[in-house]
Amino acid sequence: MPRGSGKPQKLAAISYIPWLGDFKLEINISTISILLNIVVVNMVNPVGQGLFPTGNDLSSIILNILWVVFFFSMILLFNQRLQIWTYQRNVEKATIKLQMLADKSREEALKSVQKYAQENIDIRSQVTSFLDFFTIEPVDRDPFGVLNRLEHLLDNRRDRFKAFVAQIAPKAGKAEAANTEDILEAAMALNFIFKVVRHYLILGKKTKSLMIFVQLDMQLPLIMKMAEAYFNAQKTFSAGKPIGDGLGPLVASKLMFGQPKRVIAEDIVCSEVDISNRKAYVLKAEGPGGLLGKPGEAVKRLVEDMGGKVARIFMVDASSKLEGENTGEVVEGVGAAIGDPGPEKYKIEEVATKYKIPLDAIVCKMDLEEALTTMKKEIVEASEIIIEKIKKAIVERTKEGDVVIIAGIGNTIGIGQ
Amino acid sequence: MQRDRKPKFAIISILLTFGAFILFVLATIVDPLSTYSNILMVAGLALLAASWGVYFIGGRSLQRAEVATENVITVIGCKGCDIREERPFSEGDYVFKEVGPCKKCAGTSYIRAIYAIPIKKD
Structure with missing residues (x-):
């Protein structure tokens, strides 16, 4: 097996099973609807004529009509609701996990900064509010000199970071201060990812838009991978290990x-x-x-x-x-x-x-x-x-x-x- | 996100649903004996519940935050000889940091490399 090539080959076939994942819930729900019909049929007609009564009596005709109406109502009327519910549930779970990662990374950042902070000074509120720090990209409708303007803004941003770290962690040396900046960057990235995903989750709930949930759900594996990378990176930055x-x-x-x-x-x-x-x-x-x-x-x-x-x-x-x-x-x-x-x-x-x-x-x-x-x-x-x-x-x-x-x-x- | 579920849970869930379906069909076939029919119906419902349970609870393990586990090694070398030592990483280590005199010669020891070896998870 080549280096770094993921799971062993023998699992390749079984790994295709999750392909069914997007349909599993629908399969289950469709099955449930059919089975509920069977239950209804059997409860109403316990000694009757089975799944599809074939008699010419009124009860058989009514049961067959009920069966058809019930089945099609599940398919036609509740189909999209069920899909929204499925995707929403996935996004909610991911959002909870992202919140957990963002909270943990903030605590990790606080712990790292506290080592170099002055005693008896509460840095929590300062660090928490700094996590929302933003940089506005320069206007590029007129691209002339855009890179000079971008460099100027990036310099501003770096200066603000350095000043903030010097303010909250005055005991940090040059290397520790630089590492603290990286730790804050990772916490900011996680905070931003969490807030964006939460924004689309709430927006999707408000508008009941299937499209918002579908797009979000499709991107979640990559988003989660990125979030986990930043989360693990923060631990590495805290220890000062080479990356x-x-x-x-x-x-x-x-x-x-x-x-x-x-x-x-x-x-x-x-x-x-x-x-x-x-x-x-x-x-x-x-x-x-x-x-x-x-x-x-x-x-x-x-x-x-x-x-x-x-x-x-x-x-x-x-x-x-x-x-x-x-x-x-x-x-x-x-x-x-x-x-x-x-x-x-x-x-x-x-x-x-x-x-x-x-x-x-x-x-x-x-x-x-x-x-x-x-x-x-x-x-x-x-x-x-x-x-x-x-x-x-x-x-x-x-x-x-x-x-x-x-x-x-x-x-x-x-x-x- | 559903793609993150472990495949075995998907297979178990589908098999249980299929089993439940067969039991329900059997329940409709053996209707002359309504007692058996009801037993089969209850068994089918139990399988169905198990199918949902496996689907919703069993597949959650991959949703939890995975903590990266790795073994970080610090490699010590010497400027004067070819000695090579390995020890676990300790905070404050960095590549090319001088770490005192060499054990083998009079040269200066330094950190040659720091790297991670992932620990295999079960």
């Missing part, structure tokens, strides 16, 4: 290990490393706190400082895998491998295009939960494969004396340098 998304920083850390470092952009450190007589500038977010930094800004500054004399830019990041792909699979491509909302990616693409610098991307496959929770062994092993691929690519695609940039993209929680 799957930290693959890029891990690769960069291994390359820059033992070399002097300098800060070249916000929360980004850089080292000069010699790889096969080429000068490599390796950069990553400054760990071990849960930071992402501004790698786009760092790459742009490096390239501009060198007047564009950079042979290649290598970017290493985690990538979401498709179902069926294996966790830890390493894949190569071209382009800016970075999953930010836009500004950092744009800066890298812009500077690479300006100086015609080839962009190489090396990614490691993992799913959302693996990216947000403790790094798996397969991902740690993939980091070694990526280092070998980078070294090989540098030898094959650049000349001696060239300058290259290697950017390890991702959250560096639990990974120093």
Whole structure:
């Protein structure tokens, strides 16, 4: 069986049974309606002529008519109500579970913050109200300069987060404060998911709309998966363990290990490393706190400082895998491998295009939960494969004396340098 | 959400419903003896109730919040030699953290890797 390929093959056939799931309740209800008819027939006519009385007497005719009316009334009149009830019940159960996850994650966030808070200060109300913090995306009807505006808003958001954490957790160091920000982010995500699902549940109940419930029910497996990923991620953030998304920083850390470092952009450190007589500038977010930094800004500054004399830019990041792909699979491509909302990616693409610098991307496959929770062994092993691929690519695609940039993209929680 | 149910509960539920249906049909066939007919009817109703019970209660286990269980390992290495040690993760560990002198040589020990191994659930 290939790595990470879910359940064993022998269960493949039986796993098709849940396909009946959407019809099971309808099957049960239809059966119930038929059986109730049988009960009625037998109660009225215990020594009668069975399921379908065939006699010509009045009672047989009335019973047959009753049977037909009852059956069709169940099918035609109550069909949609029964469906609404079925879907509503599923959504209600999911909403209860989401509420539980949101409440637990808020408590977890409070517990984490309390460690670094001042004594005798109640932070509950502050944290609870901060979970509803929002960011309004910039208007994109006029797209000119939209990324600059977005970057400005993201900077504002990050500053507000830092200020809030500094206010409620003054005893936290840089790494602990960064981890606390991540913990709050996870709690906010769960709070938002719960509120959106609850909104559609109540809306569906008010409007009695089957469509709202059907759409919600169809999306629930993915929504629940996402919510559970954030919930588990929060525990990882609390402990300060490295997460799957930290693959890029891990690769960069291994390359820059033992070399002097300098800060070249916000929360980004850089080292000069010699790889096969080429000068490599390796950069990553400054760990071990849960930071992402501004790698786009760092790459742009490096390239501009060198007047564009950079042979290649290598970017290493985690990538979401498709179902069926294996966790830890390493894949190569071209382009800016970075999953930010836009500004950092744009800066890298812009500077690479300006100086015609080839962009190489090396990614490691993992799913959302693996990216947000403790790094798996397969991902740690993939980091070694990526280092070998980078070294090989540098030898094959650049000349001696060239300058290259290697950017390890991702959250560096639990990974120093 | 119904797709989350365990398949065996779906099969049991359907089988019980089918059994109930057969009993009800039998009850209508043996009507000359109304006593047997009523017994079969009651048995059928019991099976039907069991079918619903299995459907609504038995399949709930996957709906509960699943707590991720994993074993997190911290791997210790040395800058001066090739020693490798593994121990459970403890709070404050991070990759490339220096953790004191090496047991084998005079070099400095550091954390080489931290990773999770999932614990298989029954």
